[in-house]
Amino acid sequence: MPRPSARPPVSRGRLPRRAIWLGLAVIAVVAGGAYFMREQPAEAAGSGYRTETVERGDVRVSISATGTLAAISTVDIGSQVSGQVTEVLADFNDRVARDQVIARIDPSTFDAQIAQGDAGVRSARASLATAQATLRNAQADYTRKAALADDQLVARADADLARAALDQARAQVGAAQAEITRQLASTQTSRLNLQRTVIRSPVDGVVLTRTVEPGMTVAASLQSPVLFQIAEDLSKMEIVLAIDEADIGQVRVGQGVGFSVDAFPDRQFRGEVQQVRLAATNTNNVITYPVVVAVDNRDEVLLPGMTANAEIEVSRRDDVLRVSNAALRWKPAEEADAPAAVAGAMRSRGDMSGDLSKIAEGLSLTPEQHATFDRELAAMRERQAAQAAARAGASGSSATSNLFGGGRGGNRSAGGGAGGSAAMRQRMLERIQAQFSGFAASLSDAQRERWQAGLVALAGARRAPLYRLVDGQPQRVMVRVGASDGASTEVSGVEDSDRVIVGVERDAG
Structure with a gap:
């Protein structure tokens, strides 16, 4: 019987080739990832600057205030x-x-007054009957004496006395009738007071x-x-907030309000601005205005008197480019000694061609109108290029100040009015209108209205300096800033994923 062939011995000290190649691939992937992670921030780390990335997100602007929850209708019941x-x-x-x-309330006092009033009415009616009898007698006496006086059988004075007695009897009847009315009214008052008990x-x-x-x-x-x-209805409540005069201009009826109460710290409630009252309150020279917020309290978990910590959402911008406010505040110390950077900033500030083109795109222009706009836009760019070249050798700080009213001491925050004062913005608007006067004349009334509104918004837009990190060095760019929630600000003029400088590393330089 043949013996089965023996398998070749496997060496325990050697691995299969497949396992070796798999291990090498894993090592390569890990090494590549480590290199990428190390080299990705190398530009920022090596430059000594701290940076953040421009990203898309939502910016929610709100006004904070406190108030007290109360029922919409509260009735005081008295006696x-x-x-x-x-x-x-x-x-x-x-x-x-x-x-x-x-x-x-104990009604015995009013019961007694009613009984007294009823007795008074009966007495007044008896007096009326007496007065009416006296009146009839006086009437008969006067009739007789008047006839006798006409026949000269009695003196005229006797007839006059009878006439006076008749008038007195009539007055007594009137007084008796008035007394009955008074007694009836007094009794009715007592009956009403009895009901009020x-x-x-x-x-x-x-x-x-x-x-x-x-x-x-x-x-x-x-x-x-x-x-x-x-409280008439606790399913609907209200909060009266005291809003500072600096913020009241942003509050409108219908704006959403979020608030919390200490009783439910993990729960957020919603309301809506129902009324902005005009009655200002002056407290230690601080002017505030009451704002009434309507609250739906169907589950009646909110109770009257609770303190509400509210935020009025005055603006919300969804899916916009935003940067940290720290990036808008940061400025390099050597900026004044960098004429090239300042000249670049001037060109960035002065170049509004992109914004103007966006405004024109929304006007549904005809080919002739579009040609007119392109011609005047090209002329504006030529003038800006000539002006920038003329300023290139001038002092950067003074040139920036002369053109835009803002030097090194200008506002660097998101709220800065880049473009200077209101007068500077007005002059900017007038220059643009003059440069595009021919284009504006070619527009229809509706187009011209939208064009003018776009120019006003552009001239009034706030701008601020921002510094991107390019090749390890800060590059200044002027951006238009929009809504800010205190931490982030909406910007335009940069690209998504740009890295902007927010500070300097502690161990740098």
Whole structure:
């Protein structure tokens, strides 16, 4: 019987070729990744600058304020009559319905007044009957004496006396009738006061406070005492915020409001600006305006009196280019000694051709209008190039100051009015209008209105210096800044993923 062939022995000290190649590939990938990660920030690290990347995102501008939650309608229930409280039929947090009895006052005093008034009415009616009988007798007496006086059987004086007695009897009847009316009114007042001894809720709501107990005496002689306070509807509440005069111009009816309360620190509630009141409040020379925020409280977790920490969202920009505010504040110390950089900044500030082209693109121009715009845009670029060349040898700081009203001490923040003062912006607008007067004349009324609105927005746009890191060196560029949330600011004039300088490394230089 043949023996099976033996397998060749495998050496334990050698690995298969496949495992070797796989290991080499893994090592290469790891080494390449490490090299990439090391070389990626090498430019920034080697330059001694701290940088951030221009990115796309949302910028939400809000105004912070505090206020107190309150029911939209709160009714104070008082008493119109004085007396001792005999019953209290509602307690704190009780839900009451309209016309529901919530308290009673001792009615015995008013019962006695009603009885007294009824007796007065009966007495006045008896007096009226007596006066009417006297009137009839006086009328008959006067009629007889008047006839006798005409026949000269009695003296005329007797007839006159009878006439006076008749008039007096008529007056007594009138007085008796008036007394009846007075007594009836007095009795009606007592009956109304008797009804007022029963305190009823004027609305459907919830009892917030109760300041009365059975046996307490209510004195309503000087002013109506408040017995209960009822919130009409706690499913809808409001917050009254005190907004500083510097921010009130940004607040509009309908803006969204987010707020939190200490009772629910992990929960965010929403509301809406319902009213911007005109009544200003002066507190230690600080002017504030009340802003009413409507709040939906369907689940009724919010309670009256809670302190709300609110933020009014006055502006929101979605998916825009944004940079850190630190990048807009940073400025190199040697900028004044870099004429080339300043000249580049001047060209960047003065070149508005891209912005003007964007405005023109939205006007649906005809070919003739487009040709006119291109011709005047080219002329503007030529003038700017000539001006930039003339300034190239001048002092960078003075040139920048003369052209844009802002030198080294200018505003570097996102809120800086790049382009200078309002007068400087007005002159800029007038120059652009003059340079494109022919193009504006070729537009229709609707196009001209949109063109003018775009120019006004462009002239009033805020600008600020920003420094990109290019080849290890800062490169200044003027950007248009928009909304800012305090940490990031919307910008235009840079590209997504550009690296901008936010500071200098501590160990640099």
